[in-house]
Amino acid sequence: MTKKRTFLLAVLIPLLILLAMTIKPQTTVLFGQQILLETKAFDPTDLFRGDYVAVRFVISDIAKSKVSLPMDKVSNKNLYVSLKQEGQYYVVDQVSETKPQQGVYLKGKFQDTYNPNGEVDKYSVDYNLDKYFLEQGSGKDLEQKSRSGGVIVTVKVLGGYGVLTGITTR
Amino acid sequence: MKRQLSKANFSLISKELEHYESSQLITGEQKSKILEIYELKEGLNFIRVVVTIGAILVGLGILSFISSNWAGMSHLVKLLIIFGVFGGVNVAAYLLSENYPKTGRSLIYLGTLVYGAGIFLIGQMYNFGGEFPTAFLLWSLGVVPMAFQLKDKYLMLFANILFGVYLNGSYDLGFPYAGWVGVPIVYLAFNYFERSKLLLFFANLTTLSFILQITIRYEMKGLYVTLIFFLIGLLMYGIKHTLGPDIFRVQGNILFGVTGVILTFPDIWDVLVGVQSIRLVSILFALAFIALLFALIRKGSLISLIFVCATIFRYYTDTFAFLPKSLFFIVGGLLLLGFGYYFERMMKTSKGGTLA
Numbered sequence: 001m002t003k004k005r006t007f008l009l010a011v012l013i014p015l016l017i018l019l020a021m022t023i024k025p026q027t028t029v030l031f032g033q034q035i036l037l038e039t040k041a042f043d044p045t046d047l048f049r050g051d052y053v054a055v056r057f058v059i060s061d062i063a064k065s066k067v068s069l070p071m072d073k074v075s076n077k078n079l080y081v082s083l084k085q086e087g088q089y090y091v092v093d094q095v096s097e098t099k100p101q102q103g104v105y106l107k108g109k110f111q112d113t114y115n116p117n118g119e120v121d122k123y124s125v126d127y128n129l130d131k132y133f134l135e136q137g138s139g140k141d142l143e144q145k146s147r148s149g150g151v152i153v154t155v156k157v158l159g160g161y162g163v164l165t166g167i168t169t170r
Numbered sequence: 171m172k173r174q175l176s177k178a179n180f181s182l183i184s185k186e187l188e189h190y191e192s193s194q195l196i197t198g199e200q201k202s203k204i205l206e207i208y209e210l211k212e213g214l215n216f217i218r219v220v221v222t223i224g225a226i227l228v229g230l231g232i233l234s235f236i237s238s239n240w241a242g243m244s245h246l247v248k249l250l251i252i253f254g255v256f257g258g259v260n261v262a263a264y265l266l267s268e269n270y271p272k273t274g275r276s277l278i279y280l281g282t283l284v285y286g287a288g289i290f291l292i293g294q295m296y297n298f299g300g301e302f303p304t305a306f307l308l309w310s311l312g313v314v315p316m317a318f319q320l321k322d323k324y325l326m327l328f329a330n331i332l333f334g335v336y337l338n339g340s341y342d343l344g345f346p347y348a349g350w351v352g353v354p355i356v357y358l359a360f361n362y363f364e365r366s367k368l369l370l371f372f373a374n375l376t377t378l379s380f381i382l383q384i385t386i387r388y389e390m391k392g393l394y395v396t397l398i399f400f401l402i403g404l405l406m407y408g409i410k411h412t413l414g415p416d417i418f419r420v421q422g423n424i425l426f427g428v429t430g431v432i433l434t435f436p437d438i439w440d441v442l443v444g445v446q447s448i449r450l451v452s453i454l455f456a457l458a459f460i461a462l463l464f465a466l467i468r469k470g471s472l473i474s475l476i477f478v479c480a481t482i483f484r485y486y487t488d489t490f491a492f493l494p495k496s497l498f499f500i501v502g503g504l505l506l507l508g509f510g511y512y513f514e515r516m517m518k519t520s521k522g523g524t525l526a
Contacts, residue, residue, distance in 0.1 A: 004264075010319040011260045014285040014312030015253065018292065021308065022249075025296035048290040048305070050237035052297075128299035135241040164297035 028163045032156035033104055035083065035090040039151045045136075052131040053142055053167060055153055059083065059092050059106075061113070063122045067095045074110045074123060080160055081106050081125060089152075099160065107160035129155065132167045142169065172209040180210055221276035229283025236287045236294065245295040252288040256281055278320065282313050282328065303339035306332045307348055314355065323363045330356050330372045337379045345387050349380040360414075370414040374421050378402070391441045393433075400429040420473065423466075427477035430459045431484055456481065 039055040046052060059081065067074055074095075082105045084093040090104065099105075108125040115121045132153065134142070142151065154166035175183070187201045196204075232255070236248065259277045266274035286309045293302050310332035317325035333352050340346040356373035363369055381402070385395045406422025432438065434456040436448040443451050460481060466474040486495070 006319050007264055010315040011257070011281075013315045014282075014288075015256065017308050017312050018253070018285070018288045021289065021292045022296075025292075025298075029296070046237075046302075048233065048237055048286075049294045049302070050239045126300075129297070130299040132297050133239055133294040135239045136237075138241075164299075 024161060025163045028156050028158040028161055029165060032158035032161075032163065034165075035085075035104055035155050035157055036088055037153050037155055038089050039153050046131070046133075049131075049133055051136045051138070052133045053151070054130055055132055055151065055164075055167070056130065057127070057153070059090070060108075060125050060127065061122055062092055062095065062110075062125055064120060066092060067123065069095065069097065071112075071120065073097065075112050076110065078107055078109050081108055081127075104157055105160055106157060106162050127162060129153075129162050129164050132164050142167065173207055174211040175208050176211050180208060183208065215272065218272045218275075221273050222279060225276035225280040226283070229280050229287075232284055233287045233290070236291045239294060245291065248291055249288070249295070252284060252291060256284045256288065259284065275320070275322070278316060278322075279325070282309075282316065282325065285309065285312050301339055303336045303346075306336040306339065310336065310352075314359075317359070318362065321363060323366045323369055326359045326363055326369060327372060330359070330369065330376060334372070334376050334379055337376065337383055340383070346380070346383055349383065353377050353380055365414060367414055367417050370417045371421070374406075374417065378425070393438050393441050396429045396432050396438065400426050400433060403427070403429060423471060423473040427463075427473060427480070430463075431477060431480050434459065434481060434484060456485075 038058045044052065044054055062081070069079075077097075080096050080098070080100055082093040082096065082100050082103050083090040084103070085091075093103070106127050106129075108127040110123045110125055112120045113122050113124045150170050152168050152170055153164055154168075155162045156165050184205055187196070187204060190196045191198055191201045232252075236252075259281045263274045263277035263281065266277065286305075289305045289308055292298075293305055310329045313325055313329040313332065316322070317329055333348075333356070337346050337349055337352075353373075353376060356369070356376050360366065360369045360373050378399070381398070382395070385398065390398075403422045403424075403426025406418045407426060408422070409418075411418070434452055436452040439448040439451045460478060463474040463478045463481075467478070486499070488495075
């Protein structure tokens with residue numbers, strides 16, 4: 001390969017990586033189903049991506065009784081959480097190991113949550129959807145509002161993968 | 171190939187050779203022949219420093235602009251700008267590389283920062299959750315091809331550091347499998363980039379971080395992790411090879427020094443022995459450790475001297491029971507004074523041995 005070609009390759013590889021990064025989320029934004037989730041929010045800063053509202057969903061806490069699987073198949077595992085619409089918002093329907101055939105579902109990592117008696121009575125689920133990035137300075141307002149009401153987040157979901165697309169107050 | 175010397179060493183040699191010539195040990199012809207086998211190592215070039223810092227400043231400015239998430243411009247426009255600037259600086263760098271190599275190279279550096287800004291912009295656009303250590307992996311992945319293409323060790327160093335950030339930040343993200351590929355690559359790079367000591371230093375740090383991540387993933391007890399690193403440090407220090415041995419020795423020495431001091435704390439041993447004997451085991455370890463350090467100091471290891479001091483300080487601050495401590499330190503100090511006197515006398519009588 002000539003020097004010119006290898007140089008071109010070295011320039012193209014980063015560009016391709018950037019493009020590849022956008023495929024999954026952009027497809028989800030375009031073709032995913034839109035759902036509303038209730039959250040609580042606060043406003044920290046990330047060094048490279050700037051200010052964000054850290055959100056935690058109501059569906060991130062799942063009672064142990066809702067999960068029919070044995071504990072060793074849940075802790076630290078990636079499972080599918082099927083959601084159903086109740087009024088305006090989506091709530092947890094059931095939890096499964098395999099990809100559900102239909103309906104709206106999100107993939108999340110389950111962690112044990114201990115109650116004050118030292119027993120596991122619910123799981124904390126990480127959907128990797130905990131940050132909504134905003135222009136610097138504009139998050140404080142949202143944080144204040146979230147204390148009184150609660151924040152609602154719009155999520156686009158496609159095949160268990162979710163992208164946060166909007167944030168509003170109730 | 172000529173031997174490369176720094177400016178200071180070169181002037182020392184030429185000064186000494188002049189002295190030999192004037193004291194008629196060598197002829198003028200011999201002097202110039204000797205000087206001909208050397209050449210001056212390229213030092214810091216002022217223009218290179220200025221343009222590189224310029225590129226870094228612009229790059230950081232762009233990174234900061236992305237972080238500000240300024241709402242006056244849509245994400246898509248920002249992404250197009252990133253693509254445009256990245257392509258533009260690389261094309262400019264290519265065109266300039268012939269006549270203005272230093273400016274050209276600095277534009278390549280700017281390009282790698284713009285590329286990083288692109289990664290974080292996408293993370294922001296789609297609100298990726300978590301700590302996003304993958305960003306640093308992708309950043310590193312995008313820098314490596316250019317580093318190899320230009321055989322630029324500083325770009326490779328940057329890629330290596332980014333990879334290290336990924337390894338150490340991926341705690342929540344499951345096992346950093348990329349380590350199995352990344353670790354061989356950093357050594358391959360070291361070999362490819364004329365065995366740069368700088369690259370070897372960071373390649374070793376990357377490998378050590380990866381080993382640490384493996385031990386964390388297997389939920390290994392603190393004692394075993396520390397013992398493993400103590401052993402690795404000893405091996406790095408002791409094994410003879412030609413792969414930049416001085417770097418391995420320094421890193422090995424620091425590694426087993428730090429882990430050795432940690433192992434002198436009794437509490438860490440409770441996974442191996444009963445609570446009643448942890449103090450005894452830790453003190454036995456400390457004595458063996460100090461003996462090892464003294465043996466190495468005798469061979470000329472200054473770093474070991476630092477760890478002897480660290481261990482002494484660690485025991486001095488360990489307890490407020492001043493009377494036993496006083497006895498311990500006086501007895502220990504007297505023993506050392508006695509040993510020193512004995513060695514000095516022995517050397518005087520035999521007139522042999524070196525005490526580096």
